[in-house]
Amino acid sequence: AQRVTQPEKLLSVFKGAPVELKCNYSYSGSPELFWYVQYSRQRLQLLLRHISRESIKGFTADLNKGETSFHLKKPFAQEEDSAMYYCALSDIQGGSEKLVFGKGMKLTVNP
């Protein structure tokens, strides 16, 4: 079954420290992976997707098919990065398409 695992629920770091939010997946096909972010009192929004290979707000994520991982990284965390982060996998089966989300991880960046 398609599954997304975010092994850590909480991560607390100080401003300027590196952060890595882990995401592992299981999928039988060629995966398409995303990171979504939800800032306090805001709606969930796309942060980045692996096919675009972009760096958004200093975050990057590399798809590692061998390790079935899509970890989110930022070398120097900022206070405004504090949010809930969700890893998601696009599941295309039987002609319909849906996103499978991990359980999320709360990042707190302290001053």
Next chain:
Amino acid sequence: DVKVTQSSRYLVKRTGEKVFLECVQDMDHENMFWYRQDPGLGLRLIYFSYDVKMKEKGDIPEGYSVSREKKERFSLILESASTNQTSMYLCASRAKYNEQFFGPGTRLTVL
């Protein structure tokens, strides 16, 4: 800007009541989704629809039904609300193989 709107931000209902949650998107997206978001459980897909009058069960459809009579509108129905359906409900829409956009959420409390 894609807009996904939900009819209420906060809703309080009593056990046994029939509850309607409405979602409207203005970008002609084929796919629409209903999730519930609970702490520690992440986003869980209730139902989704990939076309008018089409619907598919997600991971937790029990106790819910949906209606999609028009492309822009996707309704979630709780036939007989129960306290374990107290949650944040998120609607989302997505063009095929593209970014998924979320509504602001409806926090439903069932007393």
